[in-house]
Amino acid sequence: MSDGDLRPGGRETGSVVRYFLAVPKTIIASLILVSIALNFVNVVARYAFGDPIAWAEEVMIFIMIWCVFIGAILVSWDGSHLKMDLISVTLRAPWKQVLNSVTTAVMLGICGFVALQSYDASMLFARLGQKSVVAELPMAIAHGAITLGFLALTVVVAVRFRSYVVGSFGAGSGISFGGGPPAKPDEPADTKGGG
Amino acid sequence: MAWIMTVLPIVLLLLGFPIFIILLATATVLLVGFMNVPLTQLHLVMFGSIDKFALLSVPFFIFAGDLMGRGGLSKRLVEWVLSIMGRTQGSLALTAVGANTVFGAISGSSAAAVAAIGQLLYGPLREKGYDERFTSGLLTSSGAIALIIPPSIIMILYGYSAEQSITHLFIAGILPGMFIALLMGAYIYVFAARRGIREGEKFSWRRLGRTTRAAAWALGAPVIVLGGMYAGIVSPTEAAGIACVYAIVITRYVYRDISWKGIWDVAISSMYLTSQVLIIVAAAGVFSWLLTVSGVPQSLVQFIESLEVEPWMVLVVINLLLLAVGCLLDPGSAILVLTPLLAPIAKAIGVDLVHFGIIMTVNLSIGMFTPPFGINIFVAQAVFRTPLSVLYPGLAPFIGVNILALVVITYVPQLSLVLTRFVQ
Numbered sequence A: 001m002s003d004g005d006l007r008p009g010g011r012e013t014g015s016v017v018r019y020f021l022a023v024p025k026t027i028i029a030s031l032i033l034v035s036i037a038l039n040f041v042n043v044v045a046r047y048a049f050g051d052p053i054a055w056a057e058e059v060m061i062f063i064m065i066w067c068v069f070i071g072a073i074l075v076s077w078d079g080s081h082l083k084m085d086l087i088s089v090t091l092r093a094p095w096k097q098v099l100n101s102v103t104t105a106v107m108l109g110i111c112g113f114v115a116l117q118s119y120d121a122s123m124l125f126a127r128l129g130q131k132s133v134v135a136e137l138p139m140a141i142a143h144g145a146i147t148l149g150f151l152a153l154t155v156v157v158a159v160r161f162r163s164y165v166v167g168s169f170g171a172g173s174g175i176s177f178g179g180g181p182p183a184k185p186d187e188p189a190d191t192k193g194g195g
Numbered sequence B: 001m002a003w004i005m006t007v008l009p010i011v012l013l014l015l016g017f018p019i020f021i022i023l024l025a026t027a028t029v030l031l032v033g034f035m036n037v038p039l040t041q042l043h044l045v046m047f048g049s050i051d052k053f054a055l056l057s058v059p060f061f062i063f064a065g066d067l068m069g070r071g072g073l074s075k076r077l078v079e080w081v082l083s084i085m086g087r088t089q090g091s092l093a094l095t096a097v098g099a100n101t102v103f104g105a106i107s108g109s110s111a112a113a114v115a116a117i118g119q120l121l122y123g124p125l126r127e128k129g130y131d132e133r134f135t136s137g138l139l140t141s142s143g144a145i146a147l148i149i150p151p152s153i154i155m156i157l158y159g160y161s162a163e164q165s166i167t168h169l170f171i172a173g174i175l176p177g178m179f180i181a182l183l184m185g186a187y188i189y190v191f192a193a194r195r196g197i198r199e200g201e202k203f204s205w206r207r208l209g210r211t212t213r214a215a216a217w218a219l220g221a222p223v224i225v226l227g228g229m230y231a232g233i234v235s236p237t238e239a240a241g242i243a244c245v246y247a248i249v250i251t252r253y254v255y256r257d258i259s260w261k262g263i264w265d266v267a268i269s270s271m272y273l274t275s276q277v278l279i280i281v282a283a284a285g286v287f288s289w290l291l292t293v294s295g296v297p298q299s300l301v302q303f304i305e306s307l308e309v310e311p312w313m314v315l316v317v318i319n320l321l322l323l324a325v326g327c328l329l330d331p332g333s334a335i336l337v338l339t340p341l342l343a344p345i346a347k348a349i350g351v352d353l354v355h356f357g358i359i360m361t362v363n364l365s366i367g368m369f370t371p372p373f374g375i376n377i378f379v380a381q382a383v384f385r386t387p388l389s390v391l392y393p394g395l396a397p398f399i400g401v402n403i404l405a406l407v408v409i410t411y412v413p414q415l416s417l418v419l420t421r422f423v424q
Helices: A011-049 A056-078 A095-128 A139-159 A161-166 B002-014 B019-033 B041-050 B053-070 B073-085 B091-106 B110-127 B132-142 B153-162 B166-195 B205-230 B236-254 B260-294 B296-307 B311-328 B331-348 B353-367 B375-384 B388-411 B413-422
Strands: none
Touching: A011 A056, A011 B053, A011 B236, A011 B260, A056 A139, A056 B041, A056 B053, A056 B260, A095 A139, A095 A161, A095 B019, A095 B041, A139 A161, A139 B041, B002 B019, B002 B260, B002 B296, B019 B041, B019 B260, B019 B331, B041 B260, B053 B073, B053 B091, B053 B110, B053 B153, B053 B205, B053 B236, B053 B260, B073 B091, B073 B110, B073 B205, B091 B110, B091 B132, B091 B166, B091 B205, B110 B132, B110 B375, B132 B166, B132 B375, B132 B388, B153 B166, B153 B260, B153 B331, B153 B353, B166 B205, B166 B236, B166 B353, B166 B388, B166 B413, B205 B236, B236 B260, B260 B296, B260 B331, B296 B331, B311 B331, B311 B353, B311 B388, B331 B353, B353 B388, B353 B413, B375 B388, B388 B413
């Protein structure tokens, strides 16, 4: 399995990775800004004109679901999923690598398994041709976010297998966090959800 | 089956597995090995867990808070609070608590509050004679108030998990948050008085007017956004969306603190943080569903009832558990994993679930600055460069003050619930 770290000496790989990471970044930023605009227009339409956009809530929910799973690709790339590394940080080589290998293998297995089950469910919605109640969007598209999300997580974890085992993620996705100190690539980023 | 649901997550948690993988791995083991249901249920329950309009307020509030936090808003807030304090004993340290409380009402981010307010006040506090231990302890702990003062992502997650009104939870957090600030203020006042520290400029209405004008747009955010919600005009999600537009307008066009590129970066980082949290929401939905169908919460309630202990004793145990969990786990994950187990117990012993949400939030906010793994400690370490050997003892009195506040908040439900009566 190859590793996509932005290591010194790996400039070509690095630029390819940057282009690859720009895609999910662009999608999530665009979608959340569209969602904010849609919410605002809906509020104005409802309270100023008494005529809300009926499909707005459904569309915003589907946007959020897609954003969550596309964003999870970046989180997985950085190895920044929330966890409690009480024991793993105290371990030394080679036990740390052994534990990280097991963790990563389980992560690969679970993400792959969920992707498979999710594929079956999404295909079922596609076959039934079920649509959302108000916006009449195909439900397979909404459910497909989980399928593609977990498939992408499986691929990303496989590509970054070595980083997960070593416990070092290089420059990561390069996302900066405001208000707080610069996020260290090898540490989980802070969340408001996490506080 | 029940032991798998208990032991497996704990083992995987201790081994450092990502939280969402722990929840999904446990669910997979149970579905494959012990239950006779279609495996596609895993997907369906996950989808159903995040297919909720209320959850949309999470990315919106994160975006608005992050955007406000990046500009020069914190500086304006600090100057505003400082102008109110005048030459009160310990005014600069009191400003830290006051600014964090107001910052929490605008950004809602605890770690961001520590970084933003801490960066501004650490140097001046040290210059005025506060020692490193007290200064770092104060700035690290006072940021946690932001979790309790609305808007609070933790409360949104609790409201979602326990099926409680987010508006009620938000308004229930106001007095407890202010109470904690008041207790911390009292401790600071005594500390400064004993050491004879008196700093700051004499109070002047002119100065207050000037700083209020400078901070007015920032101070207007909670009034406009949360006011509409409390008045029952808009839903929490709509209020969060309005907060985003308000934040864009004031940071980009009024204060001119941030470029469109900056707003774009905030959009990326806020969705990144949202993904970290909501993927756990999706996985926790499956775990919660399995808990319900296997009757674990009901068994726990029956067990507690069979012990015939007083409700206050149960609350002591729950508080101790939450304080311990808060030291190790981030508040969002803790809320999502523990609420399905603890809320039925709280309900069974007669605790209002809105009040219980505040108890959980306060407990977990204390965990934010409690060694060894409080997130604010790491932020403070990075921002102030204070060694842990100095920071840990500096935190001790503030942990004590917050635990005292927790006791009052736990056993005086009116403190949390009184304002909820006025909400539509």
